[in-house]
Amino acid sequence: MMMVFDSALALLVLGVALLVVNANGARTAVIGFIALGLLLAVVWVRLGSVDVALTEAAIGGGATGILLLRACGRLRPSVSDTPSPGIILRIVAAALPVLLVVAIVAVVLDMPEPAPSLAAQAAAPMPELGLGNPVTAVLLAFRALDTLLEKVVLLLALLGVWSLTQDGRWGGAPPALDDGVAKGSLTLLARVLPPIGIVAGIYLVWAGADHPGGTFQGGAVLAGMWLLVMMAGLSKPPETAARWVRLALFAGPALFLAVGFAGFFIADGFLAYPPGLAKPIIVAVEAALTLSIAVIIALMVAGPAAKAPR
Amino acid sequence: MSPATLFGIMAAGLIGIGLYGLIVHPGALRKLLSFNLVGAGVFLLFGVAAQRGAGAGFTGDPVPQALVITGIVVAFAASALAVALLLRLIEVEHEDDAS
Numbered sequence: 484m485m486m487v488f489d490s491a492l493a494l495l496v497l498g499v500a501l502l503v504v505n506a507n508g509a510r511t512a513v514i515g516f517i518a519l520g521l522l523l524a525v526v527w528v529r530l531g532s533v534d535v536a537l538t539e540a541a542i543g544g545g546a547t548g549i550l551l552l553r554a555c556g557r558l559r560p561s562v563s564d565t566p567s568p569g570i571i572l573r574i575v576a577a578a579l580p581v582l583l584v585v586a587i588v589a590v591v592l593d594m595p596e597p598a599p600s601l602a603a604q605a606a607a608p609m610p611e612l613g614l615g616n617p618v619t620a621v622l623l624a625f626r627a628l629d630t631l632l633e634k635v636v637l638l639l640a641l642l643g644v645w646s647l648t649q650d651g652r653w654g655g656a657p658p659a660l661d662d663g664v665a666k667g668s669l670t671l672l673a674r675v676l677p678p679i680g681i682v683a684g685i686y687l688v689w690a691g692a693d694h695p696g697g698t699f700q701g702g703a704v705l706a707g708m709w710l711l712v713m714m715a716g717l718s719k720p721p722e723t724a725a726r727w728v729r730l731a732l733f734a735g736p737a738l739f740l741a742v743g744f745a746g747f748f749i750a751d752g753f754l755a756y757p758p759g760l761a762k763p764i765i766v767a768v769e770a771a772l773t774l775s776i777a778v779i780i781a782l783m784v785a786g787p788a789a790k791a792p793r
Numbered sequence: 794m795s796p797a798t799l800f801g802i803m804a805a806g807l808i809g810i811g812l813y814g815l816i817v818h819p820g821a822l823r824k825l826l827s828f829n830l831v832g833a834g835v836f837l838l839f840g841v842a843a844q845r846g847a848g849a850g851f852t853g854d855p856v857p858q859a860l861v862i863t864g865i866v867v868a869f870a871a872s873a874l875a876v877a878l879l880l881r882l883i884e885v886e887h888e889d890d891a892s
Contacts, residue, residue, distance in 0.1 A: 489796050493803040500807050500830055504814035509822050516826055523833055526803070529796055531852030538862045539836075547829065550869075554822060554876045560882060568817055570795040583810035591801030591841065595799035600846030601856045617830050618862065626859060638868035644877040699866050756795050768859040776866075783873035788882065 489529060509558065513551045520544020533695035534618040537687070541703035542780075550784050551708060553660075562639050613762035615693030622697065623765045627754045631743060634772065635735040637779050641732070644725060647787045654724030654792040657785035661716030673715030680708040687772045692762065698769045702776030709781045720785045724792055728778065735775030738767050801841040825872060832868045836861045840861050852869030 499519045506512040511595050520543045527536035568576070614620045622630050648655075673726035691697035712718045716755065721728050742764055746755040756764050807830055814827030839857040846854030 485796070486794070486799075489799050493799055496803055497806045497810070503826055503830060504818075504823075506812055509820065510824055512823060516829065519830075519833070523837070524825050526800055526837065527840055530800060530837075530844045531847060532840050532843055532858045532861070533852075533863050535865070536841065538865050543833065547869050550873055550876055551822070555879060557880055557891065558822060572818055577813055579816070580809035580812040583812060584805045587808060587838075588802050589807035591798060591805060591838075594801075594841075594845060598842070598845035600848050600854045602846055602848040603853050604855045605855045606850065617851050618858045621855045621859035622862065623834050626856075629860075629863060633867060640874050643874045647877050647881040669884050675862045697862070699862055742887050764842075780869070783857055783870065783877075786877055 485529075490532035492522065492525060492529065496526060497766060505524050510552070513548065513555050516551065517544050517548035520548060531584065532618075534616070534691075534697060534700070537695060537700040541700050541707070545701055545707055546780050549707075553784065556662075586619060596707065604787045609625045611758060611761070612649065612756075612765070613692075614765065616691060616697070618695075619691050619697050619765075622698040623768065624756065624761065627739075629737070631754070632740050634739060634775065637776070638732065640782055643785050644783055648723075649787075652686070652788045652791050654722060654793050655788035655790040656792075657720040657782070657787065658715070658789040659719055660713040660785060666715065670717065673711045673717050677708040680704055680711075682709065684773075684777075688769055689766075691767060691769065698772045700777060701775045703780055705777035706780035706784075707774065709777065710784055711741075713781075713785070720782075722792055723782070723788050728782070731774050732782075733775070735768075738771040742768055800837060803836045804837035804841065805840045807831070807837065809834075810863045821875075821882075825875050826884070829868065829872060832864075836864055839864075 486611075496519065497516050499522060503512050503515040505516060513719075521540060523543065524536040524540035525532070527539055602617070605621060608625075609615075609617065609620050612620055612624055614624070623659055640768045684701045685699075687704060688697035689696075690699035691701065713720055742756075743754040746753050750779060802827045811827045811830030811834060814830065815824055816825050831859060831870075840853075843853035843855075843857040843861075846857070848854070
């Protein structure tokens with residue numbers, strides 16, 4: 484029975500992917516991409532990776548979807564819908580991808596047996612950390628350095644977005660997200676949903692220690708709530724030079740880095756946690772990281788400053 | 794066929810479709826979408842490896858799962874930077890047209 488479901492799901496994913504590539508308008512393609520993100524989240528559940536499913540739904544489909552939809556709205560149709568190549572060129576262009584697919588399928592069918600796994604090594608020290616979710620343990624304890632560097636990458640990417648600000652507007656506010664159009668139902672949604680969404684986002688972070696969830700998923704939900712309020716016109720994007728914005732961006736990576744260096748004095752080395760205190764430290768770092776991730780995601784979607792600072 | 798093999802083949806298909814889109818679309822936004830399809834396919838191959846490595850009471854090997862979560866977030870950051878560059882490029886073209 485599950486085999487039938489899985490096959491149907493796989494066909495649906497490939498069908499939607501073909502729609503994304505072959506759609507006539509950029510907007511249709513982006514909407515297909517958002518649908519694809521949700522379908523992929525189901526695939527991740529079927530693969531037993533619920534943490535990844537939540538991330539894919541929130542960031543892969545949701546946040547990337549909003550970002551691309553807004554880009555679509557601001558692109559001139561002539562730019563996004565340039566004529567596509569003819570049928571012969573399409574067939575020639577398909578040859579390379581087909582070769583690649585054949586090669587990857589050959590690898591998938593010939594995976595090593597027994598499958599290599601680090602599950603046992605990841606499970607062994609978990610009782611000492613006090614965490615029940617192995618993915619959170621990998622992200623914030625065993626491979627904490629990767630996660631720290633990734634936060635820095637996120638900050639750098641936001642700096643990259645901001646660096647496209649025009650002269651004289653540095654530190655100002657990004658353009659309003661509501662396009663100046665009154666939307667009754669969206670305004671209602673933006674008043675009703677955030678209280679629930681904020682609780683759900685914080686719960687995802689708190690539950691992430693022992694159950695699926697974590698900083699990225701929770702942070703993305705919080706960012707989504709903020710973006711919803713801004714898109715309904717109930718709130719304006721903040722000035723990018725505002726002190727609280729800079730502090731929120733800085734809080735997560737800074738606390739993570741401070742904990743990392745503290746490891747030299749209170750534990751075995753950089754990013755090592757003292758025994759018995761690992762869980763409280765990890766939860767504190769997660770809380771600060773969630774705040775930073777939520778603000779980074781929302782400001783990345785909002786884009787560079789478009790108004791001169793006040 | 795196990796779910797891991799089935800979804801592995803699907804992931805290969807996604808990578809192929811994404812690469813095809815990347816070649817045939819002249820528009821930057823469509824290229825960005827296609828590139829994200831390739832990324833989704835590569836991430837799914839990690840998922841296949843995670844499921845095959847299930848053990849120690851977990852439904853999947855946590856290490857590839859953690860790598861993919863990091864990967865999805867970084868892919869979003871790269872897309873955001875690409876969109877910002879694209880919009881700025883169009884602004885500059887507008888300014889050139891106007892002058």
